[in-house]
Amino acid sequence: MSTTVPSHPIRILIVDDHPVLRIGVSAIIAGQADMTVVAEATTGEEAIEQYRNVRPDVTLMDLQMPGMNGIDAITAIRREFSNARIIVLTTFAGDAQALRALKAGAVGYLLKGTVRKDLLDTIRAIHSGRRHIPPEIAQEIAFHAADDTLSEREIAVLRHVADGKANKEIAWLLDISEDTVKTHMRSLFSKLDVGDRTQAVTVALRRGIIEI
Structure with missing residues (x-):
């Protein structure tokens, strides 16, 4: 995948309630000439506020946070900013949760265990207008597609x-x-x-x- 430096670096908002994760992701991004972290948030409510303040190109969104969860935050942001490009960053590989996030408006899904390997390419792909769903999660979504959903x-x-x-x-x-x-x-x-x-x-x- 090309890593040509754009005239304007990809501006990124990181949303996660764990400081170690935010520090780690920021450190990975800091070494890239074509992207920069412009803001961080620790809750869904903060994510919405920071999105309004900085209008990032790409948002990395945790799902489980105190207060408003990530899926509700994605829904709120996408309602206000229909072109928001949001990547879910989570430890959970469950198909039902992934499907809820995608229906809420996420365009990427990334497991925290693969951050070092896949984060940068995923950000670039999402910024260029593509989508990213790990093959194992896409397979689980397809496997359960015909299941009756729980009320x-x-x-x-x-x-x-x-x-x-x-x-x-x-x-x-x-x-x-x-x-x-x-x-x-x-x-x-x-x-x-x-x-x-x-x-x-x-x-x-x-x-x-x-x-x-």
Whole structure:
């Protein structure tokens, strides 16, 4: 891939609540003549504010942050700036989470474990108008494309299951009957192709359907 220095370096906003990650990414970018870090943010709210302030060419966006998460921040930024080019930077390879980010408006997806190898080429690709999704994540998205998606209520039930709550507690918390909880459980077991609560939580976490 060409690394010809443009007349104006690629201006980058880094959004992540971990200072070590921001420092590491900044150090990688600092050695490049064709790009520069113009701002940093630690929350989704700060990301929106900084985007308005500096109007970066490319934004690197973490997904799990205190307060507003990355997907909500992507949605808000893209609503206000439809041409925003945002790369998700995350530790999670789940297809469901990746698909939510892409639907929110992200045009790139990068796992933090591959930053040293892939960050610079991904930034240049996104800046030039292309998209980037790691092959393994694209394969997972394609594999599950025909699956029935979980409803918001099923996901809410599953989050409580992940917290270790029994059906009776879940029913009380969601203001539904215990029989309704059991119906939701049977449905999500079928959709996730699992046989018990532990498997359901394990699969949902791996795919990024829920977070803990």
